[in-house]
Amino acid sequence: MLNMCSVYKKMLICNKNRIRMKKDYIIVSAMSIAGALIMMASSSGRTDDRTGAPSSNGNCGSCHSGGMQGTSINVAITEKGTFNVVTTYKASKTYTIAIAVQGTSTAKGFQSTVLDASNKKTGATANSTSGSRVISANSRDIVVQSSPSLSGIWSYEWTAPANPTGNVTIHTAGLAANGNGSVGGDLGATTSNVLTLEANSGTSNNSQISLAAFPNPCNDVLQLSKAVDQIKVTGINGASYPVDFSGMNINTRALPQGFYYIKWSKGNENGIIKFQKI
Numbered sequence: 001m002l003n004m005c006s007v008y009k010k011m012l013i014c015n016k017n018r019i020r021m022k023k024d025y026i027i028v029s030a031m032s033i034a035g036a037l038i039m040m041a042s043s044s045g046r047t048d049d050r051t052g053a054p055s056s057n058g059n060c061g062s063c064h065s066g067g068m069q070g071t072s073i074n075v076a077i078t079e080k081g082t083f084n085v086v087t088t089y090k091a092s093k094t095y096t097i098a099i100a101v102q103g104t105s106t107a108k109g110f111q112s113t114v115l116d117a118s119n120k121k122t123g124a125t126a127n128s129t130s131g132s133r134v135i136s137a138n139s140r141d142i143v144v145q146s147s148p149s150l151s152g153i154w155s156y157e158w159t160a161p162a163n164p165t166g167n168v169t170i171h172t173a174g175l176a177a178n179g180n181g182s183v184g185g186d187l188g189a190t191t192s193n194v195l196t197l198e199a200n201s202g203t204s205n206n207s208q209i210s211l212a213a214f215p216n217p218c219n220d221v222l223q224l225s226k227a228v229d230q231i232k233v234t235g236i237n238g239a240s241y242p243v244d245f246s247g248m249n250i251n252t253r254a255l256p257q258g259f260y261y262i263k264w265s266k267g268n269e270n271g272i273i274k275f276q277k278i
Contacts, residue, residue, distance in 0.1 A: 045109065045111075045132075045133065045135070045146055046111070047137060048137050048138070049111070049113070049140060051111045051113045051140075051142060051172065051173050051190075052172075052190035052192075053113055053115055053119060053140075053169075053171035053192075054119045055119055055138065056138065056171075057138075059111075059173035059190050060109065060111070060173045060174060060175035060188030060190075064175055064188050069103035069104050069176035069177075069178070069186070069187045070102070070103055070104060070187070071101065071102065071103040071105075071174060071176040071187040071189040072101075072174075073099065073100070073101055073102070073110070073172055073173075073189050073191040074100045074191075074238045075097065075112075075170060075172055075193050076097075076261070077098075077193060077195065078095065078096050079094075079095055079096075080094040080095060080096050080157060083213075083216065083274035083275060084271070084273070085261060085274065087194075088195060088196045088197070088198035089164075089196070090197075091160055091161065091162055091163065091164050092161070093159070093160050094157055094158070095157065095158050095159075095160070095195075096155055096156075097114075097155060097157070097158055098153070098154075098155040098236045098259065099112060099153070099154050099172055099174070100152055100153050100235075100236050100237035100238070101153075101175070101189075102152060102176070102238075103152070103174075104176070105176035106150065106177075107148035107150070107177045108145075108149050108150070108151075108174065108176050108177070109144070109145040109148060109149070109175045110143075110144065110154065110172060110173060110174045111144045111172070111173050112142070112143045112144075112171065112172040112173075113140045113143070113170070114141070114158050114170050115140065115169055116166065116167075116168055117165065117166045117167055117168075120139070121139060121140045121141055122160075122161055122165075123158055123159050123161045123168070125141035125143060125156060125158050126156070126157055127156060128154065128156035128157075129154050129156065131145060131146055131149050132144065132156065133146045143156045148177070152174070152176070152237075153236065153237070153258070158170075166197055167194055167195065168194070168195050169193065169195075170192065170193040170195070172191050172192070172193075173189070174188065175187070175189075211264060211271055211273060212224070212273070213262065213273050213275050216276065217275070217276035217277065217278040218276070219253075219278055220253045221249055221250065221251060221252065222250040222252050222262075223248055223250075224248045224249075227247040227248045228247070228248075228265065229265055229266045229267070230265050231245050231250065231262050231265075232262070232264075233260055233261070233262055234263065235260055236258070236260075241260065255277045256277070257277050258276070258277060259277075260274070261274050262274075
């Protein structure tokens with residue numbers, strides 16, 4: 001009889017341990033699933049403000065850290081339809097904001113917003129490129145990736161308000177992730193670009209407007225409207241690309257498809273032209 005009681009007690013203890021282990025397994029599994037869902041949600045772009053702007057919820061590096069990807073961000077602003085890089089803007093004009101997040105990683109993401117001097121939404125944000133979307137968060141228009149990008153290149157359009165009050169700032173946060181399914185081993189970065197309110201077309205001198213390039217987009221050869229002394233071709237990621245140049249003609253055959261800038265000079269004149277290689 002005593003032996004039966006002892007066996008019965010051991011059975012009860014074993015059952016309790018099984019129940020406890022099952023509960024622990026369920027809790028751990030639930031936590032793992034929740035973590036995976038959070039990762040998936042972040043990969044398609046967070047829905048809160050992580051642009052790094054004042055009053056935001058931080059930036060990409062607020063959650064991701066510990067990486068060695070050498071993350072950096074390059075932002076270029078051009079007036080829509082002119083291909084001229086600008087640092088100024090004019091009321092009601094539309095501008096293309098191109099973003100390139102660099103880093104040695106398989107997945108890149110970003111957030112970007114345009115704010116006035118009071119750190120409030122200004123103008124209208126629209127027409128983001130494939131792989132990105134415009135969301136509303138923190139009373140601001142924010143452009144964010146809709147899926148991780150290998151190239152790390154996006155763009156969107158911003159239309160200035162009809163009655164601007166002063167300078168605006170483009171706040172951008174970027175992330176290069178190692179794709180291991182956790183927030184560790186990734187590296188974030190932030191940058192900001194100021195556009196000064198001007199009454200003119202948004203370029204600093206007329207020499208930038210006097211030079212054109214065609215055909216644009218181009219394939220093998222890009223021709224300038226007049227001969228210049230020197231040129232330098234760079235991508236929107238800031239990298240330089242060597243090209244054959246003969247005063248007016250630029251051989252673009254070796255360039256990968258994408259958007260580029262020509263920094264040119266002739267005597268005291270200089271300027272920048274944007275073109276697309278197809």
